[in-house]
Amino acid sequence: MTATSRPARNIWKNRRTIEAIAIVAIALFVAFAMPLLLSEFRLKLLGRFLSFAIVALGIDLIWGYTGMLSLGHGIFFALGGYALAMHANLQLPEGQMPEFFTLYGVDALPAFWKPFVSFPFTAIAIFTIPAIVAGFLGYLIFRNRIRGVYFSILTQAALIVFFNFFNGQQELINGTNGLKTDTEMMFGVLMSSPEAQMVFFRVSVLLLVVGYVLCRWLTSGRFGRLLVAIRDDESRVRFSGYDPTGFKVLVFAISGALAGIGGALYTAQSGIITPSAMEVATSIEMVIWVAVGGRATLVGAIVGTLIVSYARTFLSEEFPAVWLFFQGALFLLVVTSLPDGLVGLWRDTVWPWVQARLGLTPQVAFPGMTDPGVELEKQEIESNK
């Protein structure tokens, strides 16, 4: 028994090691070589896209793995962004208030602003506030077994509600104008200075890696299989004795937390957060990142985000009117003819083709989907026949 299990285990371990080395190598390359290769403007752009990728990881977690399509991730993105921006806006001499308050005749700092003076509180709030909001909203929806399209519509409605709230409350959070961060100081450094931006860029790379590892961990074990089971047949999961509600709430909250982190990093690098981050279109665009890259593959979420974001920048710089046509066509194309995204295309079509040309033996199954224990059992049953 032990003798036969060892080789299988070794391969398993090997894959993990290779993956870990690859991740570290790519992360180090992006964090240290990219600043030398790209201009300051392009690097900032890359940093923003990497923070988008963190959001995409969260969306992949709930949509790709658990089958819940959220059209409201802009809420969590903006909440994270606002948390950081509030902290930055409060870095003032004692007794002063952010300037915009005086415009609306507010003379006392609203109570919910006060804790954001402290950095540790803000750092925790960036991911806990979105997680709590997502968890609460998710609980109210999931406990009644509302799902599928209803869930999508309700998240979209929640998004509009938050958009309206942030847009309408001038006295609380500066309404439509949003909060600026690029002219503010953090730890005594101007946030738009190249040094600070470099730190934000590297933090984005680091947190993207952390997010990836977290999602990889969540989706590879029992928990991950349960998520996929909820996606494929929730009633059956229920009949097997699990209560999907708790798991769905948890995974939705994690996804919201990732979106909050992404939002905070984006805000730091773009210099401003406005309620327009909560527009309907923005949130649906986040979904298309995952769809283009490939659902239920974490690499796909990151790759898709980078490709779509770069395409967007390129097209809207060169031909602004074409972008919406292109985006619309992208939605149609990905949904109708590329359901597994680019990673799926690579995995199912291109890579086997390349392997066949090179004379390599094609792999039978996708490595992540096989369970070494089950494989072993299968072999034993077959050898006993």
Next chain:
Amino acid sequence: MSLFFNALFNGISVGSVLLIVALGLAIVFGLMGAINLAHGELMMLGAYTTFVVQNVMKPLGEPLFDLYIFVALPLAFVVAAIAGLILEKSVIRHLYGRPLETLLATWGVSLILIQTVRSVNWTLTLAVGILCLLYFGGKWILQKQTDWPRIAGWANSTLLALSIAISIVTGIILSKVDSDTLNREWFSARNVDVTAPAWLRGGLPVGGVQLPYARLFIIALTIVCTIGVYWFLNKSLWGLRIRAVTQNREMSACLGIPTERVDALTFALGSGLAGIAGCAVTLLGSVGPNLGSSYIVDAFMVVVVGGVGKLVGSIVAALVIGSFSYLIGSGTLLLVFGDIPPLASFFEFFATTSMAKVMVFATIVAFLQVRPAGIFPQKGRTIDA
């Protein structure tokens, strides 16, 4: 008190527009389980049809021009219905049973429709015409060849790629031509104004309250549409078929009901209703390419609250949501409850259009805790309704 009745009347007229929009959405959702995010854009098509009809009929002079709305209404219905039919035949039919994918694909369609209305000119029309001519013409010619089934796979994609390339090149060449007729945008991104016919201006004085004729007309139109839809669904042969397929698709198919034609017909009907709603909206104010988005989410909420079991659910939900958001948003409830201090400050906080949305959404989520499947849920014994 007269102020209150005036506001109530306005609220009901807002609710009636919402009802026409939501009726189409609810029927389609009940039948196919798919939400059409492009529904709002079909509404916009109806509004622009009205605009075009108005401009065409302007030279006809006063007595005829005043009746343009009766030409515009059926035309708006037909234009939106045809657009919906094309959408169903080309996209939605292929995504049957995948509601979340349908959601994304229709979002793509809505982006394309918005940008089309913004930038449509003769160049774009010609390019699309050439594309259709080349692709469908070429396909028609090739299909006469005996070996079509054998070459269909690659011939189809080659043909499509070639026609797209040729039409794009033609479009680019034409857009370089310095011609005002070719390259002037028909509508552009600006809002357009539709002047209401003379007999719809002014209002009916009822006990000190002025009821605008335009709103009375909309309410009458809604009543006619609702009765029409009710009659169609309950008394006609195709209505019977639609109800049968809504209840049990497989069984209906077994009994010889052409489910695909039922789908297409229902979708066209729903889209046509959106067109009529678009026509009605032009009486309330100016319309722009983004018209759809302001109604669509409310319409979704109507579907969620009303449930898909009965038409009555949509009617009640639309009127309640429409009039309540108006009453809260316009601050009318503030006048009613102004004497009770805690309630007064409560309603004052929500007395803007955007904050009214916040409150209505909170109420809807609370309502769903009691009745998760809406006022009239679909009755049945399946686990996944």
